[in-house]
Amino acid sequence: MTPTTPAxxxxxxxxxxxxxxxxFSALAGQTFYVFLLSKMMILAxxxxxxxxxxxxxxxxxxxxxxxxxxxAYSVAIMSMRAAxxxxxWLATAFVQLPIATLAAAIAAIIIGAVSLRTxxxxxxxxxxxxxxxxxxxxxxxxxxxxxxxxTLPMYSTLGPADLSSGPVLYYVVLGLLVLALAGSxxxxxxxxxxxxxxxxxxETRLEALGVPTYRYxxxxxxxxxxxxxxxxxxxxxxxxxVSPALAAWTHSAELVVIVLLxxxxxxxxxxxxxxxxxxxxxxxxxxxxxxxxIFGPIxxxxxxxxxxxISGLFRARTNV
Amino acid sequence: MSxxxxxxxxxHKQFGGVAANDGIDLILETGEIHALIGPNxxxxxxxxxxxxxxxxxxxxxxHVFGQNVAHRPIHTRSKMGVGRSWxxxxxxPDLTVAENVAFxxxxxxxxxxxxxxxxxxxxxxxxxDKLLGQAGLxxxxxxxxxxxxxxxxRKLDVAIALSSDPILVLxxxxxxxxxxxxxxxxxxxxxxxxxxxxxxxxxxIVLIEHDMDAVFALSDRISVLVEGKIVATGTPQxxxxxxxxxxxxxxxx
Ligand SMILES: Nc1ncnc2c1ncn2[C@@H]1O[C@H](COP(=O)(O)OP(=O)(O)OP(=O)(O)O)[C@@H](O)[C@H]1O
Ligand SMILES: [Mg+2]
Numbered sequence: 001m002t003p004t005t006p007a008x009x010x011x012x013x014x015x016x017x018x019x020x021x022x023x024f025s026a027l028a029g030q031t032f033y034v035f036l037l038s039k040m041m042i043l044a045x046x047x048x049x050x051x052x053x054x055x056x057x058x059x060x061x062x063x064x065x066x067x068x069x070x071x072a073y074s075v076a077i078m079s080m081r082a083a084x085x086x087x088x089w090l091a092t093a094f095v096q097l098p099i100a101t102l103a104a105a106i107a108a109i110i111i112g113a114v115s116l117r118t119x120x121x122x123x124x125x126x127x128x129x130x131x132x133x134x135x136x137x138x139x140x141x142x143x144x145x146x147x148x149x150x151t152l153p154m155y156s157t158l159g160p161a162d163l164s165s166g167p168v169l170y171y172v173v174l175g176l177l178v179l180a181l182a183g184s185x186x187x188x189x190x191x192x193x194x195x196x197x198x199x200x201x202x203e204t205r206l207e208a209l210g211v212p213t214y215r216y217x218x219x220x221x222x223x224x225x226x227x228x229x230x231x232x233x234x235x236x237x238x239x240x241x242v243s244p245a246l247a248a249w250t251h252s253a254e255l256v257v258i259v260l261l262x263x264x265x266x267x268x269x270x271x272x273x274x275x276x277x278x279x280x281x282x283x284x285x286x287x288x289x290x291x292x293x294i295f296g297p298i299x300x301x302x303x304x305x306x307x308x309x310i311s312g313l314f315r316a317r318t319n320v
Numbered sequence: 321m322s323x324x325x326x327x328x329x330x331x332h333k334q335f336g337g338v339a340a341n342d343g344i345d346l347i348l349e350t351g352e353i354h355a356l357i358g359p360n361x362x363x364x365x366x367x368x369x370x371x372x373x374x375x376x377x378x379x380x381x382x383h384v385f386g387q388n389v390a391h392r393p394i395h396t397r398s399k400m401g402v403g404r405s406w407x408x409x410x411x412x413p414d415l416t417v418a419e420n421v422a423f424x425x426x427x428x429x430x431x432x433x434x435x436x437x438x439x440x441x442x443x444x445x446x447x448x449d450k451l452l453g454q455a456g457l458x459x460x461x462x463x464x465x466x467x468x469x470x471x472x473x474r475k476l477d478v479a480i481a482l483s484s485d486p487i488l489v490l491x492x493x494x495x496x497x498x499x500x501x502x503x504x505x506x507x508x509x510x511x512x513x514x515x516x517x518x519x520x521x522x523x524x525i526v527l528i529e530h531d532m533d534a535v536f537a538l539s540d541r542i543s544v545l546v547e548g549k550i551v552a553t554g555t556p557q558x559x560x561x562x563x564x565x566x567x568x569x570x571x572x573x
Contacts, residue, residue: 191426191433194419198412205410208372209484210398210427265414 007314011268014275015181018174022167034166035238040278041173042234047258047270048180049227052220054256055264056188058200059116059221062124063131064255066111067104067225069138069247071232074100076144076152076242083153093156093163093172097233104229105222107134112221116214131252138244149243156237163237173234177271180227185267196220197265260303263311272310323386325350325488325524326371331380333366333548340366342548344380348488351522353514355535358545364528365407367545368490371526372404373397384488398427403486407493407528409473411480413466420465420476421451424483447483454512455479456505471502478506482513489513490526495534507534536560 018037025033046068053059075096082091089095111130118126139147155164163169187193195216198206206213236242245251254277262273280298284291306312326348333341340363348354356364369375371382373394382390389397403424412420425447426433452458455475460468465476478494494510495503514523529535535542536556543553544565552562559565 187435190435191422191431192435194415194422195433198415198419198423201414202410202412204374204394205406205412205480206423207394208374208398208404209424209480210395211423211433212393212395216433 005314007263007266007268007272007311010314011181011271014271015174015178022170026167031166034170036278036282038166038170038173038238039235040274041170041177042231042238043255043258043278044271044274045173045177045180045234046228046231046255047262047274048177048184049224049231050255051259051264051266051270052184052187052196053217053224054259055266055269056193056200057196057217057220059217060124060256061115061127061221061224062249062252062256063111063127063129063134064224064228065249065251066131066134066247067108067228068232068235068251069134069242069244070104070107071100071229071234072236072242072246073138073141073144073232074103074229075156075233075236076150079152079154079156080144087154087157091154091157093158096156097230100233101226101230104232105226107229108222108225109218112218112225116217116221128249128252131247131249135244135247135249138247145243147244149241149245151241152236155240156233163234164240169234169237173238176230176234181267181271188267192216192219200265257299261299261309263309266308266311269309269311276310322350323383324348325352325385326526327381327383328367328371329381329383331367331370331382332378333363333370333375334378335366339548341370341377341380344545344548344550346543346550346553348524348526350524351514352540353510353525353527353538355527355529355539355542356545357529357532357535357542362545363548364545365492366548368404368492368526368528371397371488371490372402398484398486401485401487402490403481403484403488404490405478405481405492405494407496409470409477411465411468411473411476413464415465416462417452417457417465417468417476418445418448418461421448421479421483424480424485425451428483428485451479451483454482455509470497471499474498474502475506475509478509478513486523488524488526490528492528493530494527495529495531503531503534507538510538 021037022034025031050061050064053061078090078096078099082088115123115126144150155162158168161168163172188197195206195211195213199213199217203213232246235246258273258277259270261276262269262271280295284294303309324347328344328346331341331344344367358364366375370377373392377390381388384400384402389400422444425444429443452461455478457472457475457479460472468476474497481489495506498506514525527539539556541553541555542559543550544559552559552565
């Protein structure tokens with residue numbers, strides 16, 4: 001998708017609105033929305049990363065939230081150490097975010113190296129299993145609260161401020177999301193992206209052209225895991241606490257929903273998907289506690305009626 | 321003496337109870353167009369699947385320019401100069417026509433797929449342009465391959481096979497489903513393919529085809545496959561007069 005399609009015009013308008021949102025919510029005295037939109041954008045970031053493998057590359061990972069967990073727990077561990085030392089270099093976001101990202105990347109290389117030897121349903125099952133392993137690891141980590149998780153002893157610092165401040169976190173997240181989207185565009189138009197998109201439909205033919213596809217798919221899987229780890233590090237700061245639920249399969253499923261609902265394999269799909277999922281959850285959960293009963297059918301309808309998800313809806317409308 | 325382009329020794333491939341290839345011996349000299357003919361299910365596609373590495377033989381050897389490749393992965397065979405087309409056109413439907421041929425071009429130029437450059441840099445575009453011009457697809461280079469007509473997908477399939485600049489080209493029914501004009505175009509195209517390997521020796525071509533006029537017009541030699549065995553090999557003239565062949569295959573055609 002080039003930045004001139006209807007979907008991308010909407011997406012850019014949405015990003016501009018997001019950039020202005022904290023100002024308006026401050027004026028209106030509704031800071032809750034900054035909190036909620038931060039969460040939405042963090043999930044969009046995780047969705048962007050999942051879209052590389054699930055959307056563009058047809059690698060349907062159902063354990064992607066495991067990397068959210070790794071990123072979040074990396075921050076929790078570093079912040080514990082930093083709190084004991086009362087600050088220091090380990091407390092800063094400039095250290096914590098890269099390390100969280102790297103930790104997730106390493107896990108993704110290992111998980112990907114095994115999972116990518118399978119295809120289709122087997123790939124879904126094995127990534128699901130790895131996700132559950134990471135979830136169980138979180139439950140087993142007693143010093144970090146085990147089942148219940150733990151409150152962050154201190155937030156990632158950023159110069160004089162830290163990420164406990166709603167607006168600071170908000171703009172850090174927005175900045176990283178915009179970077180990830182720009183990177184996503186560039187990456188998918190690169191030769192590497194072409195290999196990932198090509199392997200989606202015709203891996204054998206790519207191999208017959210001299211392209212060792214496994215290597216490239218593994219690199220994409222690692223990159224997706226890394227960026228999802230970064231999202232996890234942000235999510236820990238957004239909620240102020242970490243728990244194994246971050247890595248639970250239901251959370252992985254939510255990321256899959258974000259990608260499918262927004263439009264798998266489209267640049268801005270994850271942004272639309274995250275907005276829709278977080279928005280619907282918020283609205284429906286105020287109407288009834290059984291909001292999932294309404295949410296499920298809406299999801300199924302959108303995806304069935306339009307394979308391209310929300311991005312596809314924009315396209316369909318302008319084609320008429 | 322230099323090694324032949326392709327030497328197959330005692331190749332055997334079993335599918336359950338079916339011996340799809342049943343002890344095949346075959347030698348191709350550099351630069352020849354060698355047709356493989358035979359009834360449906362006689363094992364022609366199975367043979368080139370093993371040459372490309374898509375299937376692994378149960379036993380036997382496949383030497384490409386002197387090296388036994390029978391158990392090497394697909395992509396290394398491409399690096400050694402083997403390329404193929406598909407009986408049912410096998411393109412990348414979501415990608416543009418230009419992107420479809422760019423993979424092989426990049427591989428031939430020794431470029432790995434970088435993360436941050438543009439997919440179609442100048443040196444790549446030059447060769448993409450040339451390939452698509454030759455195939456008669458330049459006008460549709462920006463269209464998604466999945467939107468092309470069957471005939472254009474067939475041309476694209478062959479162009480993709482050539483994109484990695486192979487010196488041993490395996491063509492699986494390149495004329496299937498083409499109209500009269502398109503067939504003429506494809507025949508000219510295949511003749512050009514042979515001369516066109518830049519620089520170096522002529523390309524060697526294995527041509528699987530059911531269109532006998534085309535086979536007799538194009539090939540230097542023909543091998544006839546029946547039930548997984550080669551029953552005859554010879555010049556078009558020899559094959560045309562061979563009684564076994566007439567009985568086993570040409571008689572039905
Ligand atoms: N992957 C496979 N699994 C099982 N059987 C197969 C497979 N591929 C081919 N066969 C069988 O092997 C035999 C040879 O098939 P092959 O496709 O090589 O024939 P062919 O000569 O290319 O025929 P056609 O002219 O119809 O393309 C057939 O009996 C076919 O059913
Ligand atoms: Mg065949």
